[in-house]
Amino acid sequence: MRSLSIFKKTGILAVVLFGVVALLTSALAAYMLHDRMVAEYVSKGTAIAQSIAGASQDILLNRDAATVQAMIDQYLEIEGVAYVFVRDADRIVVSHTFVPEMPARLATLAEPEDGVRVVGMTVESLGRVIDVGAPVLAGVAGYVHVGMSKELIMRYFWATVIRMQALLFVALLVCVGVLFVVTRRISRPLQQLTEYADRLASRDFTADIELTSRDEVGHLGRTMRAMARELARLFTDMESEVNKATGELREHMVYLSAIIDNLADGLLVVSPTGAVSVVNPAMREFFGLGDKDYSGFSAADVFPVEVSDLARAIRSCEGVIQSAEIPLAEGRIGMAVGSSIMVAAPVARCLGGVVLVRDVTREKALDQLKTDFISTVSHELRTPMTSILGFARLIGKKLDSAVLPALGDNPEARRVAVQVADNVDIIVTEARRLTDLINDVLDIAKMEAGKIVWHDRAVFMGDVMHQAADATRGLWSAKGIEVVIEMEDDLPPVRGDHSRLVQVLVNLISNAVKFAPRGPVTCRAHLDRADVLVSVADHGPGIPASAMDEIFDKFKQVGDTLTEKPSGTGLGLPICRQIVERHGGRIWVESEVGEGSVFFFTIPALVARAGTGDIDDACRAMLPEPDSAMLMRLPEERNLPPLILVVDDDPILGAYFTELFEGNGFRVMVAADGEQAVVMARDHMPSLITMDLMMPGMDGRTAIRCLRHNPFTRHIPVLVLSALSDTATPGCDLSLTKPVDDRRLVEVVRALLLRKDVRHSCLVLGDLDDVTVEGLTVFCPDDTTFCPPQRIWSHVERGFRGLVLIPAELAEGIDVDLLARVPGVTVIIMPARTGRGKTI
């Protein structure tokens, strides 16, 4: 009981305090009483002694002992008097009140000489006494001694103390009683408060307390109640906050899982160990998994190998995003994309991987449909066009060859026949236009659908311009307009599809010729920063500024289509734009109405231009002198297998590649750095160069720039073998990332060598400038390679089959007869040129 404990504490305290007070009080009182009584007894004894001394002078002098005895016996009656004895001057006891005799201690007692003397002593049988001695007649008559009993004083003393203690004890009892009652009155509300606090502590905020008192306890109670209410409110608030947050969280979870469940794409989450953690319904459907819970299963046990392989590749967060086409249930096709789940904070760790599978069956089907459509339209339109065009031409021919001669001199019939012939010509012209339109529409449709196969390689814009000019010869020569080609020397090649770039220029030149009333049409090409800029300028009617952008849109031609009959399909420029933009270039027009138009397009150059500071000094120092004594240094390569120049600073790798290539029937040379590579390439003319990028001294990229800059090494295919897989290396033909698989490397090398020699069906000796281009494109509509005369045999050895065009002035240095006997090789000697006319 808490209240009793308070009572006990206060009770003990009260008793101790009371006891101390009582003891001190009684001790003080007893001490004062003792003092007072001793003083009173001394004075009483003194009075008695003096009274006896006064009355006994004569008697003593008379030695009347009996009288003295009678007198002192009287005094013995007085309270406190223990004894009385009288001695004479000779200190002989005259009389005394002792029975039976006087104690020895008193007999030896000294006598007072002058006045009264008080002495305390202890006497046997009497206890402690106070002896008061007084002389009679200054000792002449004798001495009187009165003994006052101190024992009596002590008796009073103790009686007083005991009474006092008893009284105080009673008072103490009363006090304790009162204390008990008071503590109880205080502790009851305290106990109630305690119980109240206990209930609050057990979060029973419904508890209440009755408070009537206005004292501290009441105040405390009220404070507690206010506190409890505040607590209850806080608690409720907090609870509702928590509930709200939990609700929101739950709602969010529901939202997220609803999203996952309703994804049209299949979702699979795997842990870093490869265990399945989430599979959404779409994924179940894709793989026919049913409703079973697959959590914790190994992905390899649940999914086909394509998916589990993907999951394995991404789950440890080591790879990059991967994708794969995978077969789904019911013969559908899915595109799976896998990515890793990384958490950055608080500590970066891998949570596994996510595989998303999209059903691309429809897209695939659409894609196929598009291809089929293009193919079908192409077939369905072209077949009737063939008949229309073909028969119209046949009719025309037969009119000329059979009908007209048969008509004889009948003027009416001849007039009609000529009219018919004109009409047939119109049919032919219009049918041709329609055919062009169909071709253009299909072209642009194919480009937009990404159905064009682009044959990218290094392309020299000069070739392109000449080829385009030649292809449009029919148009401009018929109209009497000249086409002029102006080209900057040393123009670097661009990477692109040769025939498509020719198509762009053919379009631009034929447009210019079509619209311009007079010539010339000028084609220019020069390097503009990193791009090759080509322009086609005419003296046509010009294009108003408002139409300059529109003309590159489909089916837009300048002018009113109602009043001015459009010629052409209106698709030429859009096709040009598609091709140019695909090459990473830009096409635009600048024009002034009445003055003419200039069409421009850019194609990024493959290598930087010489002498612009882009080529290192080291590289420039290695460039051949302008006169080509170079040619004389070229070694004879007849009957030798292709030479491969391996460029690698690591001697072990160099030896390894040497062994590999020699094992595959090639000749090999090794260069340890870029500088050495450039020199060796210049001196030995390898068929192919494999190039490491990271090398001391001149690095691989610079070496490639040097090689491409040199007209004699420009054509050599360069295969980059590098540990860096970051960016494409400008100027190289192909790049492989180390480590390279042996077989693949040899395959790639063969393909590069083969592509060079087989695809080029025309081989022209000398440089473009040495050859009159006239007629060249007739023989070589597609790929043309220019090569120095000494190189012809190495080309043939490496399997070149096709036309070899030899300018007459170079023919003497070559065994033409032998060359012509090579199966599949046709030799054409071109007439000696009459001038270096670039105009054709």
Next chain:
Amino acid sequence: MAKKILIVDDEVHIKMLLEQTLEELEDEYDVELFTASDGEEGLAFIRGEHPDLVFLDIMMPKMNGYEVCRIVMEDEGLRDVKIILLTAKGQEVDRKQGLELGAKMYMTKPFDPDEILKVSKDMLGL
């Protein structure tokens, strides 16, 4: 001995056009013209008559032109038959496929009758 030219096309009009175009050759040179309306018929003719030159359409019922071309080129005895593929498909893949199979030429419809005449003369060495 007369040179034999076979025209294989399922389109009647194209067949007629080619026939009428090539009639000119028939008049001038010792050339015989034959036609077939599908791949099977064409193949049977090639096997039986061993023509010198075949104009072969690609999209045909029963057996397509590629198939005919492949079978003919695989036959040792027929390998010298010159085949010119005719197609309305202008896609480069088709062109490559045809030439890989051993066809001598690949002509895209619509073609110019004069071109047909010129090519035929070249091929037959006339």
